[in-house]
Amino acid sequence: GENVEQHPSTLSVQEGDSAVIKCTYSDSASNYFPWYKQELGKRPQLIIDIRSNVGEKKDQRIAVTLNKTAKHFSLHITETQPEDSAVYFCAASLSGYSTLTFGKGTMLLVSP
Amino acid sequence: GAVVSQHPSRVICKSGTSVKIECRSLDFQATTMFWYRQFPKQSLMLMATSNEGSKATYEQGVEKDKFLINHASLTLSTLTVTSAHPEDSSFYICSAPNRAGATTEAFFGQGTRLTVV
Numbered sequence: 001g002e003n004v005e006q007h008p009s010t011l012s013v014q015e016g017d018s019a020v021i022k023c024t025y026s027d028s029a030s031n032y033f034p035w036y037k038q039e040l041g042k043r044p045q046l047i048i049d050i051r052s053n054v055g056e057k058k059d060q061r062i063a064v065t066l067n068k069t070a071k072h073f074s075l076h077i078t079e080t081q082p083e084d085s086a087v088y089f090c091a092a093s094l095s096g097y098s099t100l101t102f103g104k105g106t107m108l109l110v111s112p
Numbered sequence: 113g114a115v116v117s118q119h120p121s122r123v124i125c126k127s128g129t130s131v132k133i134e135c136r137s138l139d140f141q142a143t144t145m146f147w148y149r150q151f152p153k154q155s156l157m158l159m160a161t162s163n164e165g166s167k168a169t170y171e172q173g174v175e176k177d178k179f180l181i182n183h184a185s186l187t188l189s190t191l192t193v194t195s196a197h198p199e200d201s202s203f204y205i206c207s208a209p210n211r212a213g214a215t216t217e218a219f220f221g222q223g224t225r226l227t228v229v
Contacts (some may be wrong), residue, residue, distance in 0.1 A: 034218070043205060043220040044156070060195045088153060097216055099146060103157045 004092050006103025014111055018084040019080050021106045023090035024072040030092040033073045034100070035064060037086045044089060048075070080110045114140040114210045118221025125196055127216055133191045133224045135206035142208035145189035146218075147181060150203040162189050207215040 003026040013019050023034075031052035036044035050057045050064045050073065057064050061080075066073040077084055087107050091100040115138045125131050143164050148156040160176075162183035164170040170176045180192040186197060188207075193200055204225040209216050 032216075041203070041223070041225065043222050045220075046217060049217075097144065097211070097218065099158055099161060100207070101158075101217060102155045107153075 001032055002092055002101040004101050004103040006090050006106060008106060009046045009104065010107045010109070012111065013080055015080060015082060017080055017110075019075075019077045019084070019089070019108055019110075021075045021088055021108075023071060023074070023103050024070075025091075025092040025101075026071065027092070027094075028068075028071060029094055032093045032095055032098075033064070033066060034091050035062075035075050036089045036091065038089060038105075039086045047088075056066060077108075078109075082106060082110050082112050085110045114138065114219055116142070116206060116208050116219045116221040118206055118224060120224055122220055122225045123227070125226070127197055127228055128195055130192055130194045131196055131226060133193075133204055133206075133226075135189050135191075135208070135221045137187045137208050137210075137219070140208075140210045140219075141186035142189065142210070143186060143200075144209060146181055146207045147179075147189075147191050148205045148207065150195065150205060150223075152203075156205065159191075196226070198228045201226055201228045 006023045023054045034049035037047045038044040061078045063076040089105045090103040093100045117136045126224035145162045149158045150156045159174045160168045160170045162181045182218050183189040206221040207218045
C-alpha cells in the first residue's frame with residue numbers, strides 16, 4: 001500500500017519567514033495530493049491540493065509543488081503569520097474518492 | 113454547502129460500556145465514509161472504510177467486533193466502540209469524499225474526543 005513520509009516533524013520560524021514542508025510517497029499510481037491544516041482538537045482543513053497532471057499550484061501565500069519522477073511534493077508558506085501555527089499533514093491517494101494516506105504531520109510554530 | 117456533521121464532539125464513558133459516534137453528510141450523499149483514529153500528537157490512522165449498504169472494510173489490526181460500523185443510508189454512518197477500555201481513548205474522526213464537478217474533496221467531521229475512565 002501507499003506510504004507517505006513527511007519532514008520535518010516540527011518547524012519553528014519567525015513571523016515573515018517562509019516555511020517548507022516536504023513529503024514523499026511510495027505508490028507511483030497516486031495522483032491526488034492534498035495538504036491539511038489541523039488546529040488542536042479540531043478537524044483537518046484542506047488548504048491546498050494538487051493533482052498529478054500539474055507541477056505547481058499557488059493560492060496567495062501557499063504553494064505546493066509536485067515532482068512525480070522523484071515522488072515528492074512540498075508545501076511552501078510565505079510571509080508566515082502566528083495564525084499559521086498548527087499541525088500540517090500531507091496526504092496521497094489514487095483519486096479523491098480513494099483512501100487518503102497521511103504523513104505523520106509537521107507542527108509549525110510561527111513566533112511573532 | 114457540503115458538510116459532514118459528527119456527534120458527539122466529546123464523550124466520557126466508563127470502561128466496559130459502548131459509545132456510538134454518528135457522522136451525517138449534509139447537502140451531499142456519502143456513499144463512502146472513512147473512519148480515522150488520532151492519538152495525541154500523531155497522525156490520522158485509517159481504521160475502516162464503510163460503503164453504504166455493504167460491510168465495512170477494516171484495516172489490519174483493527175478489531176471489527178470492537179469497532180462496529182454501520183452505513184445504512186447515504187447520509188449516515190455510525191461507529192460504535194463496544195466494551196470500551198482506557199486504551200480506546202482517542203480522537204475519532206470521519207471523512208467522506210464528495211465530488212463537485214471535476215474535483216473531489218474529502219470532508220471531515222468535527223471529530224469526537226473519547227475518554228474512557
